[in-house]
Amino acid sequence: MTETAPRPTLEAVAARAGVSRATVSRVVNGGQGVREPLVERVRRAVEELGYVPNQAARSLVTKRHDAVAVVIAEPETRVFADPFFALQLRGISKELTAHDSQLVLLLTGGRADHARVGRYLAGGHVDGALVFSLHFDDPLPELAQRAGVPTVFGGRPGWGEGTRSAVYVDSDNRGGARDAVRHLVGLGRGRVAHITGALGQTSAVDRLDGFRDVMVDVDPRLIVEGDFTPAGGERAMRLLLERCPDLDAVFAANDLTASGALRVLRAQGRRVPEDVAVVGFDDMLPVAEQTDPPLTTIRQDIEEMGRLMASLLFRALERRGGGSYRDAGSGVGGGPSSVVLPTTLVRRASA
Amino acid sequence: MTETAPRPTLEAVAARAGVSRATVSRVVNGGQGVREPLVERVRRAVEELGYVPNQAARSLVTKRHDAVAVVIAEPETRVFADPFFALQLRGISKELTAHDSQLVLLLTGGRADHARVGRYLAGGHVDGALVFSLHFDDPLPELAQRAGVPTVFGGRPGWGEGTRSAVYVDSDNRGGARDAVRHLVGLGRGRVAHITGALGQTSAVDRLDGFRDVMVDVDPRLIVEGDFTPAGGERAMRLLLERCPDLDAVFAANDLTASGALRVLRAQGRRVPEDVAVVGFDDMLPVAEQTDPPLTTIRQDIEEMGRLMASLLFRALERRGGGSYRDAGSGVGGGPSSVVLPTTLVRRASA
DNA sequence: CCATGCGCTGGAAGCGCTCTCAGTGCCGTG
DNA sequence: CACGGCACTGAGAGCGCTTCCAGCGCATGG
Numbered sequence: 001m002t003e004t005a006p007r008p009t010l011e012a013v014a015a016r017a018g019v020s021r022a023t024v025s026r027v028v029n030g031g032q033g034v035r036e037p038l039v040e041r042v043r044r045a046v047e048e049l050g051y052v053p054n055q056a057a058r059s060l061v062t063k064r065h066d067a068v069a070v071v072i073a074e075p076e077t078r079v080f081a082d083p084f085f086a087l088q089l090r091g092i093s094k095e096l097t098a099h100d101s102q103l104v105l106l107l108t109g110g111r112a113d114h115a116r117v118g119r120y121l122a123g124g125h126v127d128g129a130l131v132f133s134l135h136f137d138d139p140l141p142e143l144a145q146r147a148g149v150p151t152v153f154g155g156r157p158g159w160g161e162g163t164r165s166a167v168y169v170d171s172d173n174r175g176g177a178r179d180a181v182r183h184l185v186g187l188g189r190g191r192v193a194h195i196t197g198a199l200g201q202t203s204a205v206d207r208l209d210g211f212r213d214v215m216v217d218v219d220p221r222l223i224v225e226g227d228f229t230p231a232g233g234e235r236a237m238r239l240l241l242e243r244c245p246d247l248d249a250v251f252a253a254n255d256l257t258a259s260g261a262l263r264v265l266r267a268q269g270r271r272v273p274e275d276v277a278v279v280g281f282d283d284m285l286p287v288a289e290q291t292d293p294p295l296t297t298i299r300q301d302i303e304e305m306g307r308l309m310a311s312l313l314f315r316a317l318e319r320r321g322g323g324s325y326r327d328a329g330s331g332v333g334g335g336p337s338s339v340v341l342p343t344t345l346v347r348r349a350s351a
Numbered sequence: 352m353t354e355t356a357p358r359p360t361l362e363a364v365a366a367r368a369g370v371s372r373a374t375v376s377r378v379v380n381g382g383q384g385v386r387e388p389l390v391e392r393v394r395r396a397v398e399e400l401g402y403v404p405n406q407a408a409r410s411l412v413t414k415r416h417d418a419v420a421v422v423i424a425e426p427e428t429r430v431f432a433d434p435f436f437a438l439q440l441r442g443i444s445k446e447l448t449a450h451d452s453q454l455v456l457l458l459t460g461g462r463a464d465h466a467r468v469g470r471y472l473a474g475g476h477v478d479g480a481l482v483f484s485l486h487f488d489d490p491l492p493e494l495a496q497r498a499g500v501p502t503v504f505g506g507r508p509g510w511g512e513g514t515r516s517a518v519y520v521d522s523d524n525r526g527g528a529r530d531a532v533r534h535l536v537g538l539g540r541g542r543v544a545h546i547t548g549a550l551g552q553t554s555a556v557d558r559l560d561g562f563r564d565v566m567v568d569v570d571p572r573l574i575v576e577g578d579f580t581p582a583g584g585e586r587a588m589r590l591l592l593e594r595c596p597d598l599d600a601v602f603a604a605n606d607l608t609a610s611g612a613l614r615v616l617r618a619q620g621r622r623v624p625e626d627v628a629v630v631g632f633d634d635m636l637p638v639a640e641q642t643d644p645p646l647t648t649i650r651q652d653i654e655e656m657g658r659l660m661a662s663l664l665f666r667a668l669e670r671r672g673g674g675s676y677r678d679a680g681s682g683v684g685g686g687p688s689s690v691v692l693p694t695t696l697v698r699r700a701s702a
Numbered sequence: 703c704c705a706t707g708c709g710c711t712g713g714a715a716g717c718g719c720t721c722t723c724a725g726t727g728c729c730g731t732g
Numbered sequence: 733c734a735c736g737g738c739a740c741t742g743a744g745a746g747c748g749c750t751t752c753c754a755g756c757g758c759a760t761g762g
Contacts, residue, residue, distance in 0.1 A: 019741075019742085020741065020742040020743075021742085021743095022741070022742060022743080022744095023740090023741060023742075026741090033739075033740065033741090034740075034741085035739085035740065035741090038740090038741085057747090059747095060747045060748065060749085061746080061747045062747090063747085
């Protein structure tokens, strides 16, 4: 029925209310400068006819779309194995709703998709974009910049061109990692190992840096690369136990990794936290609370990150002013600047 | 820059190629009925100018939007605690991309949001909708039907009005549950318990029905209501062990529930599967493979469900024919019918 | 060689909306 | 009592695109 009974137009409402299209338009858009009795009449006509403005027609003239693209690169299935994006999406969604904007989700698979995304962004279908750029070699940041669409990144983007000035929202990965390791050291542990995340992602690198900040002259064998997955955690943990049987603590790059490590530790008869203390990162509840023992970890407010991203984007959009896009700079220009959210240590049983 | 250098219009391309707007339009839309040399010239002009059609203008006349709404009700945080939706989204996204359609994500929180969603759907912003209707009392199905937007549901919707004729994609929950329980029985277990899902959702009810199909005269104390979460699984398992210490098998409504149950069993010194065999549902990899012991479970192809939903929707859209929406029926009308996907038993160590 | 018809191209209308600008009625003021 | 000014309303011009329709040129048949 989408068009069976052609949806009423401004014209129809105007006729019914006995006013002009212009007046109806004014009422629909806030009713500024229209006398009360008329407003009332128009409102009633709108109601009776079930009038809903045609967004396409509106966009055509206003050049606004009340829509924001959310671009998520998911080269690996992994992306979906944890609730990370889901939570960010929720935060984003809330903020967008508050601004009466729609969320257009762009999931990109392989390289081929990038062209599609680029075209879409450049096509001016959306007012702005929120891009999750996870990898150093990710072309997305550059793409977004070139498309000239105001953009906010989720997580510090890599070293792509034009990335330097990018606005992003991130957790304090480095600081959080420091807290985690300090906690371990404070527990009297001297042989602290680190299972990194996938080092192609800034978050993994930042956490590693944080680890090194505290463990200045660490035995390099105590650092093993993981990939943010439980399986990677298992693999790394096995390797660690083999190379350094005397380790007494592990800082895992995220909770999933920690859960894998925990399993190996248990299988090899190491008691946690007595023999080996373990700290994770994320405080992903379904994971962190369900491990055995429950995981001491670094919490980051993921939903808030999403909300904040959207919020920054809107701020940038406002700066540009609806329609009078003077700013020739890339993306957000001199608008809002990046935000790094603090993390907190959550103590449970594992350390 | 969104408009800094105003994006080239058809007009501009036409001028550059030395043809009329009409011809450019034809070329851009497939080039039917335009002579080759002209096509070439126009293509080049498009290329040089970096022309991208203005979707708003196009929609205005074609009444197509090349966009599909995905509506997800998430009354509880729970929804995001498992990768279920993420996987479906991926399947949906793939299919939409193949059809050059965009994915507009509508996350609805409370009741208040429903009005918003209804307005959006009725507003004719999208060509169709994919709705995840999880609860019996969910107003979403009715809402979608009333909006007159072709709709496909994810999971069998509840008993809402107009729901009877709804097109949906679901797993064979009942059949899968039967398989699970039969497997347990085949293992020689006689005291098989069931921890249900949240019974406000059709999937939970269907699985319970499947359980009952096999365990015809089951001791009612062997059935305890859960809520699809690990915590719920723990709670239910404790209750079960208390009421029926002699149980020798558990069929959990999903893997998350099973993981909780497993924890309790271990804590209470029951060996799995020796003392108590456990079967889950979903085959959610990060969960099912990581439990101790790894979970025997019923696999459903979640991504495929998503893909299929989108596919059915497009079929319905085609039936309507672009623009000549004659069908006055609700939703998809006499088009494609619902699909129930088969499930398979995946044997691991827990049963 | 001319009539007929087909295939291609361009002109122009209009999708539903916003917004400028001119016009209307009314008030206050001189 | 007449006039300037103000507040509000309406007419109309597009936004960029698709599509109907008329018109043109060409190949073919008579």
